[in-house]
Amino acid sequence: MRSILALVRKEFIQVFRDPVMLRLIFVSPIIQVFLLGYAVNFDVKLIPMALYDFDRSQLSRDLARSFSVGDYFVIESPRIPLQRIEDGFKQDRYRVALVIPEGFSERVRTGRPAEVGFWVDGTNANSAGIAIGYAGTIVQRFNERHLPTRIPIEMRQKILYNPEGRSVYFMVPGIVATLLTTITVMLTSMAIVREREVGTLEQIMVTPISKTALILGKTIPFAILGFLEISAALALGTAWFRIPFIGSKVLLYGLALIYLLTALGVGMLISTLCRTQQQAMFFGWFFTLFTILTSGFVTPIENMPSIVQHITLANPLRYFIKIVRGIMMKGAGVGDLYPEILAMVAFGIIIFTSASLTFSKRL
Amino acid sequence: MPKAVETRDLTRAFGDFIAVDHVSLEVDHGEIFGFLGPNGAGKTTMIRMLCGLLKPTSGSGMVNGFDIANQAEEIKRTIGYMSQRFSLYGDLTGEQNLKFYGTVYGLNSRQLRARIDELTDQLDLGVFIDRITGSLPVGWRQRLALAAAIIHRPAIVFLDEPTAGVDPGYRRTFWELLYRLADQGTTLFVTTHYMDEAEFCRRVCIMHQGKPIATGPPHELVDAHGEKNLEATFIKLITQGATGTG
Numbered sequence: 001m002r003s004i005l006a007l008v009r010k011e012f013i014q015v016f017r018d019p020v021m022l023r024l025i026f027v028s029p030i031i032q033v034f035l036l037g038y039a040v041n042f043d044v045k046l047i048p049m050a051l052y053d054f055d056r057s058q059l060s061r062d063l064a065r066s067f068s069v070g071d072y073f074v075i076e077s078p079r080i081p082l083q084r085i086e087d088g089f090k091q092d093r094y095r096v097a098l099v100i101p102e103g104f105s106e107r108v109r110t111g112r113p114a115e116v117g118f119w120v121d122g123t124n125a126n127s128a129g130i131a132i133g134y135a136g137t138i139v140q141r142f143n144e145r146h147l148p149t150r151i152p153i154e155m156r157q158k159i160l161y162n163p164e165g166r167s168v169y170f171m172v173p174g175i176v177a178t179l180l181t182t183i184t185v186m187l188t189s190m191a192i193v194r195e196r197e198v199g200t201l202e203q204i205m206v207t208p209i210s211k212t213a214l215i216l217g218k219t220i221p222f223a224i225l226g227f228l229e230i231s232a233a234l235a236l237g238t239a240w241f242r243i244p245f246i247g248s249k250v251l252l253y254g255l256a257l258i259y260l261l262t263a264l265g266v267g268m269l270i271s272t273l274c275r276t277q278q279q280a281m282f283f284g285w286f287f288t289l290f291t292i293l294t295s296g297f298v299t300p301i302e303n304m305p306s307i308v309q310h311i312t313l314a315n316p317l318r319y320f321i322k323i324v325r326g327i328m329m330k331g332a333g334v335g336d337l338y339p340e341i342l343a344m345v346a347f348g349i350i351i352f353t354s355a356s357l358t359f360s361k362r363l
Numbered sequence: 364m365p366k367a368v369e370t371r372d373l374t375r376a377f378g379d380f381i382a383v384d385h386v387s388l389e390v391d392h393g394e395i396f397g398f399l400g401p402n403g404a405g406k407t408t409m410i411r412m413l414c415g416l417l418k419p420t421s422g423s424g425m426v427n428g429f430d431i432a433n434q435a436e437e438i439k440r441t442i443g444y445m446s447q448r449f450s451l452y453g454d455l456t457g458e459q460n461l462k463f464y465g466t467v468y469g470l471n472s473r474q475l476r477a478r479i480d481e482l483t484d485q486l487d488l489g490v491f492i493d494r495i496t497g498s499l500p501v502g503w504r505q506r507l508a509l510a511a512a513i514i515h516r517p518a519i520v521f522l523d524e525p526t527a528g529v530d531p532g533y534r535r536t537f538w539e540l541l542y543r544l545a546d547q548g549t550t551l552f553v554t555t556h557y558m559d560e561a562e563f564c565r566r567v568c569i570m571h572q573g574k575p576i577a578t579g580p581p582h583e584l585v586d587a588h589g590e591k592n593l594e595a596t597f598i599k600l601i602t603q604g605a606t607g608t609g
Contacts, residue, residue, distance in 0.1 A: 002466055002471075005466075006462070010459070013459060017454050018454065198448075198452075199450040200450050202446055202448075202450060203444065203450035203451075206416060206442070207439060207467045207468055208440045208468065208469070361435075362415070362418060363416045
């Protein structure tokens, strides 16, 4: 017990004496939350729209104006002729274009179906889809106003948990989960491999310290640092970005502890595989990148090809991200999350046990 | 009473390479035993096996009456180890290092305080114990590493090239410390390739390509081979690659 404390104390003295490590541990979560909170923004607003109005009637101007209501589209009068409309897309002058043909109002007035063209830059499929959605709604409303004879079916939406659709609400819980993964996997593996490189691990191995004490002493410091990290990220998210935290903080931290078994276990496994810090860094980077990409952190798992969806089942981070989002955004409890919790417990036990078994006090 | 160290045909192979090849030797309690040989002779591998860091491929060995094959943890309680590399934490002070290793060896804080004071006195650590060890000159680091290796009063201390890279004047000081330690009854198992140092040992074993080629008190080896000193004897033995005991 005292040797575990000695190891933990030693690790903290080392971390706090190293300015590079300190910056890495305490400044990186702040930067990540700010960067991903502001930069990774899927909110599609103020889309630049080119307007080609060949009808030049009261009705066509009305239609165009209804596109400019709200923050959805910003109308730009194109200086490029319609024949070269694509140039505008290539030069990124606008993302969508509305083309109202000559005779538009004439057709509407005489009761014949009229068509307008809507061009969308599909490079980013996600924002293209959203732009089409906006345009569809606008045209529908326009129809209702000008052709009131039809009986419309009105859909009343109720968006739960994130009614304003703010990406930052979705991103910050994800950051909390990925930060905990990155920091614990990287720091644990690096700390053990560094000691192996320097030779201090050999010195510890000739002491009568028990294997359990050695493993706990080398993992507890990084578990504590991981908790500090996610606390910093959570504090920043709730205080600065005003993200609601609906569920139980105790439950979140409790489940984070279970998840740590997996993350620390992976760190230890990497350290037994690697001889140098560069190797450990590469392995750690590969592991975190792979788990983050297949975790649903940015792209929804449902959008992935079915084979990849099956692979994500083997990704412990996938469950943890779902848990963090569930607790923070929806106030989910143990009863709602038990499949994910079971998966994490299983991962934790399997990975930490195999890491402990492979970790040897011999060279 | 069992010998301090006793091995019988101790062998360790790494793939096809046999680092230690059927080594049988005995070390008495309280003696300074020199384990000599050129680089690659298997000295470090031998020490690592005796310290329980490496499993032998075949053969057997006892340290302080414990079997190296299955009592490694018991052995670790009774030995000290000073490896070839500087194995203290370079970003901690000397005292933090000693406290860390002392605690790991199970000393409580009162024992630790008393032991650190004692070692400070005995090894003359006073001036640099509060300094970050990474910035110390090699000679001082070695003294601190020795202090860490003996903080728990081990019966045997294994020292692997303890004076490598240390200037000659300082090497002498270090050996005086080892002598004092041996006077108190500690067994010292030392590897070196400095032959002048080997003359300080009560008995030496000369290793060549994993095999012991001569064992005995230094002066007897010198006489038996009709050479003027140990250095010449060593060169003669190594170049012949001969087997024999002195």
